[in-house]
Amino acid sequence: MVNRREFMKIGGFSAASPLTRCSNRNQKQPNILFILTDQQTWRAMSCIGNPHLSTPVMDRLANEGVRFEQTYSTNPLCSPARSCLLTGRMPHETGVNWNSLPIKPGIPNMGKIFRENGYRTVWAGKWHLPGNYPVLKTFDGFEVLPFHDETRGRREYQFGDLTDEPLADAVVQFLNQPPDKPFLLGVSFMNPHDCCYVVRKQDNYPSANEIHEPLPPLPSNFAISPDEPQFIQEKRTIIPYGDIVRRASNWDENKWRAYLWNYYRMTERVDAALGKVLKALDDNGLSENTLVIFTSDHGDGVASHRWVGKACLYEESVRIPLIFRWTKRIPAGRTDQVNLVSQLDLLPTLCDYTGIPKLPEFRGHSLKKIIDNPKTKWREYVVSEVADDRNNPKRKGRMLRTGRYKYNIFSHGARNEQLFDLKNDPGETQNLAYEPTMQKILNEHRRLLDEWMKKTNDDFHIIAE
Numbered sequence: 001m002v003n004r005r006e007f008m009k010i011g012g013f014s015a016a017s018p019l020t021r022c023s024n025r026n027q028k029q030p031n032i033l034f035i036l037t038d039q040q041t042w043r044a045m046s047c048i049g050n051p052h053l054s055t056p057v058m059d060r061l062a063n064e065g066v067r068f069e070q071t072y073s074t075n076p077l078c079s080p081a082r083s084c085l086l087t088g089r090m091p092h093e094t095g096v097n098w099n100s101l102p103i104k105p106g107i108p109n110m111g112k113i114f115r116e117n118g119y120r121t122v123w124a125g126k127w128h129l130p131g132n133y134p135v136l137k138t139f140d141g142f143e144v145l146p147f148h149d150e151t152r153g154r155r156e157y158q159f160g161d162l163t164d165e166p167l168a169d170a171v172v173q174f175l176n177q178p179p180d181k182p183f184l185l186g187v188s189f190m191n192p193h194d195c196c197y198v199v200r201k202q203d204n205y206p207s208a209n210e211i212h213e214p215l216p217p218l219p220s221n222f223a224i225s226p227d228e229p230q231f232i233q234e235k236r237t238i239i240p241y242g243d244i245v246r247r248a249s250n251w252d253e254n255k256w257r258a259y260l261w262n263y264y265r266m267t268e269r270v271d272a273a274l275g276k277v278l279k280a281l282d283d284n285g286l287s288e289n290t291l292v293i294f295t296s297d298h299g300d301g302v303a304s305h306r307w308v309g310k311a312c313l314y315e316e317s318v319r320i321p322l323i324f325r326w327t328k329r330i331p332a333g334r335t336d337q338v339n340l341v342s343q344l345d346l347l348p349t350l351c352d353y354t355g356i357p358k359l360p361e362f363r364g365h366s367l368k369k370i371i372d373n374p375k376t377k378w379r380e381y382v383v384s385e386v387a388d389d390r391n392n393p394k395r396k397g398r399m400l401r402t403g404r405y406k407y408n409i410f411s412h413g414a415r416n417e418q419l420f421d422l423k424n425d426p427g428e429t430q431n432l433a434y435e436p437t438m439q440k441i442l443n444e445h446r447r448l449l450d451e452w453m454k455k456t457n458d459d460f461h462i463i464a465e
Contacts, residue, residue, distance in 0.1 A: 029118070029354050030326065031290040032184040033281065034110075036085070037270055038078065038126060038160070038193035039310060041299030042071065042319040044267045052216040053264035057275040058321070061294050065325030066334045066371050071341040072382045072401060076298040076310045076317040077241065078193075079128045080387075081343060085297070086110045086129075088347040088362035090385065092458050097387040100130040103140075108359065110184070110347055111141025117356045120179040125167045125188035132158060142186070145170055159197070160190030160270060168273040175280040182354075187277060192266035195300060198259055199244040199308055205262050208254035215257035216264065219304045221427030222256070228305075230413030231397065232312070241311040241388045245301075248308045256303045263302060287327050291353055293346065294323040304427065311388045313399045313408045314428055318384050322346075326353070330371055339370050340401060342382040363456060383452050385460070396460050400449045407433075407445035412463040419445065 043050050047059040047067070061067075074084040075091045083089075083096035086109040091097050095104035103109060111121040124145035127134045134144045147170035148163065171187050198205045208215060236245045248259070274294075281287045297320075301307030304316045311317070322341060324330055344364030351358045352366035369376045384399040397410045406428070408418040419433040419442050432438040453460060 029182040030329075031178070031182050031286060032114075032119075032350055032354070033277070033290050033292045034184065034186045034350075035274060035277070035292065035294045036082075036125075036186065036188040037267075037294075037296045038188070038190050039195065039298060039300045040192055040267060040270075040296035040321060041302055041316050042069070042321050043316075044192065044264065044300075044302075045321055052260070053268055055267060055271040057271045057278060058294065058323070060278070061292065061323045061325050062333075062335070064327065064332050065292070065323050065330050066336060068322040068324075068339065068341045068367070069335055069337045070339060070401075071295070071320050071322040072343070072384055072399075073296075073298040073318050073320050074343045074383075075385055076312060077386065078297055078310075079130070080385075081297040082128055084343045085295075085346055088344050088359070088364050090344070090363055090383075090456050090458070091387075092385065092460075093363075093456060096129065097393070098390045100128065102130050107361075109140055110186075110350070113141070113347075113351070113356065113359070114184045114354075115141050117354070118181060119354075120181055120183040122174065122183060123186045123188070124171050124174070125163075125186070126190050127188065145174055145185075147171075158190075160192070160194045160266065164189045164191050164270055164273040165276075168276040171277050172280040175277070175284050175286060178284065178286065184350075189270045189273060191270035191273075192263055192300070194266050195259070195263045196244055196309060198262045199247050202255075206258065208258040211258060211261055215254070216260040218253060218256060219302065219427070221304045221429050222306060223429075224306050225429060225431065227415055227431055229408075229410055229415045229418060231395070231410035231416055234413065235312065235388050238389050240390075241309070244309045245307060248306070256306075259308060260303055263300065290326070291329075291350070292323075292325040293350070294321065294325075295343075295346070296320045311386055313384060313386055313397055315406075315422075315426070318399060324349070324367065324371060334374070336370065336374055338403075339374065339378045340380075340382045340403070341367065381448050381452075383449070385458075394463055398449060398453075398458075398460050400445055400452070402445065402448070405441060405445060407442070407449065409446075409449070409462075411460065416462070417442070 045055045045058045047062040073081045075081050079099040080091035080096045083094035083103050087107050115121045121142050122145050123142035147167045235242050298310050299317045302316050345367050348358050348362045348364050349367040352368045381400050381402045386397045389395045400407045404423050406420045410416040417433040418431050420428045
């Protein structure tokens with residue numbers, strides 16, 4: 001585990017030698033650099049206007065590409081979300097409803113699809129489908145880029161502060177001598193996921209008394225709504241996915257603010273590691289012919305609703321950053337604040353930009369058309385899902401977000417529906433689901449969710465009490 005002295009340092013794993021030693025500057029198809037952080041909520045970037053952290057590398061990507069501000073995780077939990085990013089299918093279709101499960105056999109993933117279409121496909125970093133890090137040299141259509149010291153214990157793999165920098169170093173070596181054909185390189189960082197250990201191992205991280213600078217303020221939606229669904233109230237005590245929420249339940253305001261400070265410092269450190277990767281791309285003349293995607297698997301509660309961690313359908317946990325950059329091919333400096341985007345859209349978009357046929361099983365759509373023309377007619381809604389207790393697989397929730405409203409429904413418990421007007425209540429503090437004047441809008445969202453469930457063969461249902 002990380003102690004106080006190690007907190008501001010990065011572990012010294014030795015980077016592995018590159019996979020190949022050739023140049024690909026003259027190829028026609030673009031390279032793809034798919035960058036994934038872990039547990040980064042959409043507002044954890046300084047380009048959003050967040051003054052409590054500085055992320056110059058992420059900001060650079062936003063300034064040089066298109067940033068989608070209304071992007072949603074398909075499931076605010078690591079493995080389910082990752083299964084969707086790699087397949088373009090929902091968690092209930094991939095079979096990954098909880099952490100540390102493999103994708104169902106027979107479902108093609110990003111690696112297999114691009115390898116079959118002439119790409120060198122390489123994965124570097126966190127996988128979590130099922131193991132945290134792949135241990136084989138090749139797996140599921142990808143080659144594995146090694147970055148760790150095999151002589152050291154595997155327990156430390158869970159810490160981004162020990163793995164992200166050596167991971168970046170290994171990626172730099174790969175980019176210094178890239179393959180002689182187009183590559184798809186997945187780079188999956190761990191931070192700011194280390195925030196989980198700020199809760200579980202508080203003594204290993206700076207407390208409010210040890211932080212000699214202003215602490216971030218509490219969010220305006222810090223309080224727990226008195227009419228919060230029973231399902232969410234129960235989630236606050238469920239293990240494993242509710243354990244950090246339970247541990248933080250008695251925190252005073254200073255502990256919450258110190259948590260936010262630590263979370264933002266972890267985000268800054270992963271930003272610095274990302275900077276090494278982008279510099280290597282530039283130094284090797286690869287930027288102009290490389291499509292860069294930056295996103296995260298899911299967000300974090302960041303003290304909103306007194307929530308810390310993930311596995312929750314509140315905005316902070318389910319809404320994520322997303323940036324597409326391709327020099328001279330994608331507009332620079334554009335922020336799309338309107339169109340609703342899902343993780344399901346990433347794989348179809350990559351296929352579109354590379355000329356690879358889109359599979360009919362994809363649930364998402366290519367973003368290329370709204371990158372080319374933001375006013376193009378787009379979708380009406382996006383859906384996310386959650387299952388929070390592997391020991392009770394019937395416990396589930398669903399979210400449907402339309403342009404103005406957001407609808408949540410849970411499988412059981414009192415007050416099991418939520419309807420929020422995100423235009424007037426972005427902090428989700430006023431549940432309108434039981435307001436008589438909102439029943440027409442509520443029923444329309446119910447209808448849309450039922451439409452989606454039928455389309456995707458979703459077995460979500462309400463459990464009779």
